[in-house]
Amino acid sequence: MKKIVVLNGPNLNRLGLREPHIYGHETLKDVETKLEHFAETQGCIVQCKQSNHEGQIIDWLHEAGEQADGVVLNPGAFTHYSYAIRDAIASISIPVIEVHLSNVHARESFRHTSVTAPVTKGQIIGFGTLGYQLAIAALVEGETK
Numbered sequence: 001m002k003k004i005v006v007l008n009g010p011n012l013n014r015l016g017l018r019e020p021h022i023y024g025h026e027t028l029k030d031v032e033t034k035l036e037h038f039a040e041t042q043g044c045i046v047q048c049k050q051s052n053h054e055g056q057i058i059d060w061l062h063e064a065g066e067q068a069d070g071v072v073l074n075p076g077a078f079t080h081y082s083y084a085i086r087d088a089i090a091s092i093s094i095p096v097i098e099v100h101l102s103n104v105h106a107r108e109s110f111r112h113t114s115v116t117a118p119v120t121k122g123q124i125i126g127f128g129t130l131g132y133q134l135a136i137a138a139l140v141e142g143e144t145k
Contacts, residue, residue, distance in 0.1 A: 002044040004139055005064040006035060006132060009076030010052040022102050024128055031129050038133050042140045044069075054078060058088040065092030070139035072132055074099045079114045086116045095121040097135040101128050 008028065011018060016027035026034075032048040039046040047068075051057055057078070064071045073096055078085050089096050096119075103126030104111040117123045122138065124131040 002069040002140060003067065004039065004044055004046050004070045004072060004136055005060065005068045006032075006046050006048045006072045006136075007057055007060055007064075008048070008050040008074045009057055009078050011076055012074060013050050013052070022107075024101065026129055031132065034129065035132055035136065039136060042136060044136070044140050046136065054082055054084060057085055061085070061088040061092060061096075065094055068094060070094050071096040072099055072135040072139070073097070073116070073120070074101070074132075075116055079104075079116055080111065081115060083115055086119055089116060090119040095139060097121055097138060098123040099131040099135050100125040101131065102126060 013028055015023055015031065016025055028050060035046050035048060049060055051060070057075070061071065071094060073089070075082065075085055075098065079098070079100070098114065098117055098120045105125070114123065124134050127134065
């Protein structure tokens with residue numbers, strides 16, 4: 001059974017409260033519960049984690065590289081400037097799919113650049129929390145090779 005780690009970066013613990021007109025009304029707990037149920041239908045297990053701290057996300061990526069079959073990563077604002085997270089992704093041999101709830105290209109110009117995307121297997125943006133399910137499905141189907 002495949003194990004997928006879902007990592008959420010800074011401020012995603014504020015889902016449902018933070019700018020719901022952009023990010024929706026679901027809480028992070030709602031999203032995690034939905035993903036656990038979805039994973040069951042896909043024949044895999046998910047482990048969900050969230051941190052506002054760059055180093056913690058890096059440590060989790062390293063651990064996932066040794067213990068999981070894939071990672072779904074929403075790096076939040078770290079997307080645009082964390083070369084340390086970029087290097088952590090590049091250092092592991094399992095596929096990582098970057099997810100963003102909003103269409104970052106329809107927002108402020110600073111959000112248009114991802115330093116992490118070039119070392120991921122793919123990027124899913126603009127589909128809200130459905131993006132996490134799409135990423136899990138891609139990892140399960142093996143479409144990330």
